[in-house]
Amino acid sequence: MENTGTIRLGDENFEFPMIVGTEGEKALDTRTLRAKSGCVTFDEGYGNTGSCLSDITFIDGEKGILRHRGYPIEQLAERSTFLETSYLAIYGELPTQEELEIFANGVQTHASVHTGMHHHFEGFPSNAHPMAILSSMLNSLGAYYPEMSSNNRAQDLTHFDETAALLISKVRTIAAMTYRQKQGLPFVFPDYKMRYAENFLHMMFSEPYHQYEDTSGASEALDLFLLLHADHEQNCSTSTVRMVASGGANLFASVSAGVCALWGPSHGGANMAVIKMLEEIHASGDDGSKFIQDAKEGKAKLMGFGHRVYKNYDPRAMILGKSSERVLEGLGIDDPLLDIAKHLEQAALEDEYFVQRKLYPNVDFYSGILLKAIGIPVEMFTVMFAIGRMPGWIANWKEIAENSKSRIHRPRQIYTGHTIRDYLKMDER
Ligand code: SDX
Numbered sequence: 156m157e158n159t160g161t162i163r164l165g166d167e168n169f170e171f172p173m174i175v176g177t178e179g180e181k182a183l184d185t186r187t188l189r190a191k192s193g194c195v196t197f198d199e200g201y202g203n204t205g206s207c208l209s210d211i212t213f214i215d216g217e218k219g220i221l222r223h224r225g226y227p228i229e230q231l232a233e234r235s236t237f238l239e240t241s242y243l244a245i246y247g248e249l250p251t252q253e254e255l256e257i258f259a260n261g262v263q264t265h266a267s268v269h270t271g272m273h274h275h276f277e278g279f280p281s282n283a284h285p286m287a288i289l290s291s292m293l294n295s296l297g298a299y300y301p302e303m304s305s306n307n308r309a310q311d312l313t314h315f316d317e318t319a320a321l322l323i324s325k326v327r328t329i330a331a332m333t334y335r336q337k338q339g340l341p342f343v344f345p346d347y348k349m350r351y352a353e354n355f356l357h358m359m360f361s362e363p364y365h366q367y368e369d370t371s372g373a374s375e376a377l378d379l380f381l382l383l384h385a386d387h388e389q390n391c392s393t394s395t396v397r398m399v400a401s402g403g404a405n406l407f408a409s410v411s412a413g414v415c416a417l418w419g420p421s422h423g424g425a426n427m428a429v430i431k432m433l434e435e436i437h438a439s440g441d442d443g444s445k446f447i448q449d450a451k452e453g454k455a456k457l458m459g460f461g462h463r464v465y466k467n468y469d470p471r472a473m474i475l476g477k478s479s480e481r482v483l484e485g486l487g488i489d490d491p492l493l494d495i496a497k498h499l500e501q502a503a504l505e506d507e508y509f510v511q512r513k514l515y516p517n518v519d520f521y522s523g524i525l526l527k528a529i530g531i532p533v534e535m536f537t538v539m540f541a542i543g544r545m546p547g548w549i550a551n552w553k554e555i556a557e558n559s560k561s562r563i564h565r566p567r568q569i570y571t572g573h574t575i576r577d578y579l580k581m582d583e584r
Pocket of ligand 1: 420457
């Protein structure tokens with residue numbers, strides 16, 4: 156293939172270099188387009204625009220492939236843990252036993268939250284959404300660690316390892332504290348003997364009179380849920396983290412912005428929307444057939460279906476579907492929502508409307524059923540997504556922070572407003 160590409164504008168040809176990634180993805184490098192031609196590209200939603208070169212995650216949407224640093228998600232799901240995969244995404248290689256122990260100890264030692272931040276929770280109204288609380292608490296963390304949030308890039312990078320472990324740990328503690336505060340329950344302190352997901356469930360559900368005990372494999376299923384959410388290349392929230400990082404902002408501010416971007420129902424908010432959709436279908440007595448018809452007529456959206464990149468099955472949905480069945484069996488729960496979800500999936504996969512638009516279940520379709528089975532309240536579902544995505548956001552921030560050539564993200568626009576008007580000639584109003 157030619158290593159250049161040509162754009163013809165009017166009677167002029169403009170030549171640009173081609174960039175080819177390690178998996179054969181091709182891009183026309185148009186960084187000099189405006190200087191050469193006075194023209195910019197227009198790509199609302201960035202569906203055809205590469206914003207960066209990245210080594211972290213590869214997705215082939217047509218084939219339903221997802222790999223972190225070259226390792227297929229199916230293999231990581233089968234053999235790895237959330238912390239090991241977090242290390243892989245952030246540092247680029249699987250950790251040795253010793254490296255993993257150091258990383259895990261860093262996460263454990265940072266599990267508690269400064270008592271000054273305990274009072275922040277009292278300031279939120281009881282109906283405050285957990286994502287609003289999480290984004291503000293993550294940014295507030297920076298105030299307690301000024302040496303890690305100086306916005307002096309060289310200084311922030313010297314503290315990177317500790318900041319990364321601290322954020323992966325405290326996002327989990329803050330989530331559990333948010334739940335306890337909203338339930339009017341006392342905070343539960345972390346147990347340093349427990350593994351990551353088990354410690355979260357302990358901080359969520361232990362009581363002074365009864366320590367949470369995982370008897371159904373819930374913590375293993377939750378660890379898998381978090382692993383499957385670890386990173387997903389330049390999705391809406393990760394691109395937001397990179398946008399904020401590109402201006403030189405610290406990691407706390409960048410991931411706090413990522414939480415805000417993740418909250419929307421088209422993105423991470425979809426896992427909450429899926430459960431609400433399934434519950435409404437169940438309450439209506441419909442087996443999903445009428446809902447499918449409504450979706451085809453544009454009256455409803457089949458939440459948890461469709462994806463900007465995957466035009467095949469999202470591999471994470473496949474794994475989560477099986478995991479939710481296992482957890483429900485382990486808990487002896489016969490959840491009608493799972494039957495409705497499986498009916499919707501089967502019907503959609505056979506229906507021309509969905510087949511033609513290549514709409515398949517995505518990561519959010521089954522994840523809510525799993526979280527609900529574990530006992531996580533629906534309004535915390537997107538918070539769980541944020542806990543899982545934290546290592547991906549950190550890895551992407553690091554990729555920008557360590558690139559001395561990275562520039563502030565500042566897209567162009569095409570102005571379509573009023574042309575010049577004379578304010579001074581305005582009649583007396
Ligand atoms: C995540 O980017 C990532 O990697 C995200 C993520 C990650 O790990 O970070 O994978 C996590 O955000 C998964 C997506 C979760 N969102 C949902 O499940 C919400 C429901 N899905 C849709 O909103 C939609 O599919 C998007 C937002 C996911 C993708 O939107 P696109 O790529 O902009 O597609 P589109 O809206 O242009 O839809 C194309 C067509 C349209 O029909 P026509 O105009 O051609 O007739 O497909 C239809 C849409 O109406 N369509 C759907 C549909 N999704 C798209 N119709 C019914 N139900 C749906 N879910």
